[in-house]
Amino acid sequence: MTAPTRTERDATAAHDVPGASAPVPGGTAIRHSRFEHGLMFVAPFLVLYALFLVWPVVLGIKMSLTSDNITGSGGEYVGFDNYAEALSDPDMWEALWQTVWFTLLSTVPLVLLGLVMALLAHGLRFVDWLWRLSWFAPYLLPSGVVGLLWLWIIYPADFGLADQVLAEFGLHPGIGWLTDPQYAMLSIVIATIWWTVGFNFLLYLAALQSIPQHLYEAAELDGASAWQRLWHITLPMLRRTTGVVVILQLLASLKIFDQVYIMTQGGPDGATKTTLLYVFEEGFTGYRIGYASAASYIFFALIVIVSLIHLHLARRTRQESTS
Amino acid sequence: MSAAADTSRPDPVSAAAPASAGGTGGGRRPRWTRGRVAMLLAALVLAATWLLPLAYALATSLKPMGEEVETPLAWIGSSVTFDAYDKVWAAGDLPRWMLNTLYISVMTTLLTVLLCAMAAYGFARTEFRGRKVLYAVVLAGIMVPPQVLMAPLFAEMAALGLVDTYWGVILPQVAVPAMVFILVKFFEGVPRELEEAAFCDGAGRWRVFFTIVLPLSRPVLAAVSIFVFIHTWNNFLWPFLVTTDPNGMTLPVGLVNIQSSYGVRYSQVMASLVMAGLPLLVVFAVFQRQIVRGVAHTGLAGK
Numbered sequence: 138m139t140a141p142t143r144t145e146r147d148a149t150a151a152h153d154v155p156g157a158s159a160p161v162p163g164g165t166a167i168r169h170s171r172f173e174h175g176l177m178f179v180a181p182f183l184v185l186y187a188l189f190l191v192w193p194v195v196l197g198i199k200m201s202l203t204s205d206n207i208t209g210s211g212g213e214y215v216g217f218d219n220y221a222e223a224l225s226d227p228d229m230w231e232a233l234w235q236t237v238w239f240t241l242l243s244t245v246p247l248v249l250l251g252l253v254m255a256l257l258a259h260g261l262r263f264v265d266w267l268w269r270l271s272w273f274a275p276y277l278l279p280s281g282v283v284g285l286l287w288l289w290i291i292y293p294a295d296f297g298l299a300d301q302v303l304a305e306f307g308l309h310p311g312i313g314w315l316t317d318p319q320y321a322m323l324s325i326v327i328a329t330i331w332w333t334v335g336f337n338f339l340l341y342l343a344a345l346q347s348i349p350q351h352l353y354e355a356a357e358l359d360g361a362s363a364w365q366r367l368w369h370i371t372l373p374m375l376r377r378t379t380g381v382v383v384i385l386q387l388l389a390s391l392k393i394f395d396q397v398y399i400m401t402q403g404g405p406d407g408a409t410k411t412t413l414l415y416v417f418e419e420g421f422t423g424y425r426i427g428y429a430s431a432a433s434y435i436f437f438a439l440i441v442i443v444s445l446i447h448l449h450l451a452r453r454t455r456q457e458s459t460s
Numbered sequence: 461m462s463a464a465a466d467t468s469r470p471d472p473v474s475a476a477a478p479a480s481a482g483g484t485g486g487g488r489r490p491r492w493t494r495g496r497v498a499m500l501l502a503a504l505v506l507a508a509t510w511l512l513p514l515a516y517a518l519a520t521s522l523k524p525m526g527e528e529v530e531t532p533l534a535w536i537g538s539s540v541t542f543d544a545y546d547k548v549w550a551a552g553d554l555p556r557w558m559l560n561t562l563y564i565s566v567m568t569t570l571l572t573v574l575l576c577a578m579a580a581y582g583f584a585r586t587e588f589r590g591r592k593v594l595y596a597v598v599l600a601g602i603m604v605p606p607q608v609l610m611a612p613l614f615a616e617m618a619a620l621g622l623v624d625t626y627w628g629v630i631l632p633q634v635a636v637p638a639m640v641f642i643l644v645k646f647f648e649g650v651p652r653e654l655e656e657a658a659f660c661d662g663a664g665r666w667r668v669f670f671t672i673v674l675p676l677s678r679p680v681l682a683a684v685s686i687f688v689f690i691h692t693w694n695n696f697l698w699p700f701l702v703t704t705d706p707n708g709m710t711l712p713v714g715l716v717n718i719q720s721s722y723g724v725r726y727s728q729v730m731a732s733l734v735m736a737g738l739p740l741l742v743v744f745a746v747f748q749r750q751i752v753r754g755v756a757h758t759g760l761a762g763k
Contacts, residue, residue, distance in 0.1 A: 178582030178669070179594065182575040186635035189613065190601050197612035205615070257503040261496065269748060271507040275514070277740040279694045281715030282733045286517050288719075289726060298516050301533045331513065336755060343756030363495055392607050395696045399716055413607055413697075420611045421701065429611045437608040444603045 197430045205427035207420065212427075219431030229432060231407060232415035233439075235322070239411060240390040242326045247386050248379070250330065251337025256371070258338075259345040273335030280332075284399030287328040291315065315401055318408035325396050325409055332396075333389070337382050344378035345371070384447040391440060412436045521545070521730035528726040544731035554735055556707060557714040564629050564699070564710060565692040571634045572688045573681060580643030581669055585655070595644075601637035607697055614701055628702045629710065633692060639684055646680045647673065683754035686747060693740060711736050 201220070204213050223229045258268040275283065291299040291314040299314065314324045348371065356366050394413040397403060403410030403418070410418075416436065420429025515535075520528050521544050523537035548554055582588075583595045606613075613632055614623075622628035650673060658668045674681070699710045706714065718732050744751055 175582050175586030175588035175591065175665075178578045178586060178665070179588075179591075182579035182635055182640065183594065183598075185575065185631065186598065186601065186637070189616075189632040190604060190609075190635055190637075191597075193609040193612040193616055194604060196616060197609060200612055200615065207615075254503075254506065257499055257506070260499055261503060263500070266748065267507060268503060269752065270744075271510040273752075274741055274744060275510065277690060277694070277744055278737045279712035279715060280696045281712045281718075282737045285715065285719060285729060286513055286733055289520065289730065290513055290516060298513075298533065331510065339752055339755045342752075388605075392605055394607065413610075416610065421614075426611045426615060433608045433611060437605070440605055440608065441603055 197434065200427045201431035201434055203427045204425075205430075207424040207426045215427075219428045220435065222428065223432045223435055228407070228410075229412075229415060229435075232410050232412045233436070235407075235409060236391055236393065236411040236413075236436075239322060239326065239393055239409075240387060242322065243329050243390045243393075244383065244386045246326075246330055247334050247337055247390075248382055250334050251382065252341050252375070252379070254334065254338040255341030255345055256367075258342060269339075272338050275332050276335040278332065280395035281399060283328060283332045284396055287324070287331075288315075288400055291324055316405050318405050321401055321405055321408045325393075325400060328400065329390075329393070329396055337386065340382050340385075341375065341378060344375055348374045380450055384443065384450070387443055388440065388447075391443065517730045517733055521727055521734050523727050525725060525727055528730075544725075544727040545735065548728050548732050548735065553706065553714060553718075554711075554732055557709055557711045558736075558739065560626075560708060561693055561710040561712075564626055565689050567626070568630050568633050568692040569685050569689045571630070572636055572639060573685050575634060576636060576639040576684070577643055577674065577677070577681065578669070580640045581647055581673060583640065584644045584647035585673075586665065598637045598640055601635075602641060606632070610697065610701055613698075617702055623702055624705045624708055626708070629699045632698060633695065636688070639688070642684060643677075643680065646677060650676055679753075682750055686751055686754040690740065690743075690751075 202214060202216060204215050204219075206212070254268065254272050258265060258272075261268075289297070291297055297314075300312070303312075312320055315321050352370050352374075353366055356370055361369070392413060393411050394417070397409050397411055397414055398417070401409045403414050412432075413436070416429050416433045419432060420426045423429075519535045522540045522542070524539055524541050524543065527534075527537040579598070583591060583598070617623050617628050617632070620628075622631070654672055654676070655668050658672055663671075694712055695710075696712045700713045700716070703709050703713060706717070709717075715732065715736055718729060
């Protein structure tokens with residue numbers, strides 16, 4: 138295998154150097170090989186990208202305009218009927234609202250707690266492994282483990298850990314954690330915070346470690362207190378990271394599915410039925426895959442809007458940092 | 461390093477007791493002031509809160525059957541037993557799901573990293589007609605969440621006959637535009653001189669890519685690999701949609717059905733959770749540094 142390539146290489150090398158057949162010896166050969174191979178590097182990725190991303194996007198649009206059924210029947214062209222139906226379905230609006238509500242409820246504590254954890258770990262510089270283990274390890278668990286574990290903690294009324302801890306603090310136990318519409322979403326939010334805050338913690342920790350040490354040294358020489366250093370150096374230096382963390386968190390929270398499916402299946406009475414769950418139920422339990430496509434594209438529009446805001450902010454901060 | 465230690469000295473308190481500075485050891489580690497002790501307490505409370513659910517799962521899994529639901533809550537039952545683990549393991553579902561998940565995650569990671577690295581190199585360093593347009597099309601894909609495509613992708617896989625196959629789970633997860641973006645950014649920073657020298661020696665594109673560029677990119681490739689591996693191992697929605705046969709399920713998908721098969725035998729449910737969570741926790745313990753760095757780097761560019 139190696140022998141022929143080596144001789145081949147020697148041959149081309151021998152060819153290029155003494156033989157002045159081309160005006161720029163070697164140069165054209167290099168450029169030529171570049172042109173030849175460039176597309177070959179990209180092709181395998183592009184094939185899969187076209188098959189499993191571009192094509193489903195196109196197919197989804199096509200399906201959303203039909204009465205497609207998951208069993209393959211139906212398939213009549215219905216124009217924008219599916220979109221009209223989704224936009225006039227109160228359940229769809231309810232699902233969109235539950236998604237936004239979950240996103241609002243989860244993003245604020247997830248970002249703030251992530252920041253606090255990072256500030257603590259960075260400030261302490263002591264038993265780092267303990268903080269990483271306890272705060273980030275849950276992020277590595279599959280959603281099934283998280284969902285079932287939290288069900289076990291909150292669901293069995295009275296003998297569940299949550300109720301017993303509350304009783305310990307003299308609070309009234311026996312909250313219908315998942316059966317009371319008032320608390321069901323809160324329970325999902327708590328489980329989600331426990332599960333994913335470690336990701337934001339690590340992003341903030343990395344940002345804290347990249348703040349130049351000399352800023353603090355200078356401030357300390359000027360007699361700035363720890364609080365002043367936090368307010369006037371650390372937090373301003375984290376502004377850009379916070380923007381990224383918030384957007385990533387918004388996008389992740391909007392896409393909530395696993396926890397809800399596992400813990401409440403959208404209940405009680407639709408109180409936790411988020412958009413992706415709605416899409417899933419319409420398409421895979423109700424078999425109306427054409428309608429489900431339309432509903433998911435309406436949701437897609439929401440995601441794209443958030444992503445575009447992200448891009449806009451990213452570009453603006455980049456311009457600020459370069460100017 | 462020593463400058464940092466010196467500048468902290470002018471503080472009047474430490475000037476009065478210079479010996480205390482050395483006491484805490486570790487060059488950059490601050491002294492145990494009152495504020496720092498308060499921080500430590502806050503951190504410990506938070507850490508305990510975060511560890512409590514895990515400890516509870518572990519405690520429940522070690523109780524003899526029937527004692528899980530006794531009140532008041534006891535952390536340790538009348539005896540500590542691995543019964544629940546034996547039963548779950550012997551039932552055979554969990555080990556099978558783990559092997560499925562391992563196979564799918566390893567294949568997905570290898571393919572993703574190889575294809576995305578090749579594509580990124582193609583976009584970052586080669587010239588061909590339509591390169592800019594194609595790269596723009598790939599970047600646009602970053603905005604498409606895979607969850608949005610569940611209906612059409614399922615229809616496509618059904619048409620291709622890939623439902624309930626490993627490849628049905630793997631293939632749609634391989635072309636990740638965000639990974640191409642991360643790697644393009646990295647390859648753009650690799651000095652061209654290294655490649656030019658190899659070209660002058662007569663090496664071709666492929667050779668340069670595999671023997672110079674890839675070895676140079678080991679840290680970023682490791683970060684991307686770990687990220688993809690964790691993501692695939694834990695992915696729920698797509699494997700859940702595309703597998704109906706219990707024998708072909710991945711761990712996250714199988715777990716969801718476990719409650720119905722073990723019912724109120726909570727010690728066995730919790731034993732399953734502990735076993736299901738353990739592989740990645742072990743991976744984390746071994747590769748802590750790489751994982752932390754990987755999340756920090758790839759995470760910022762988008763999931």
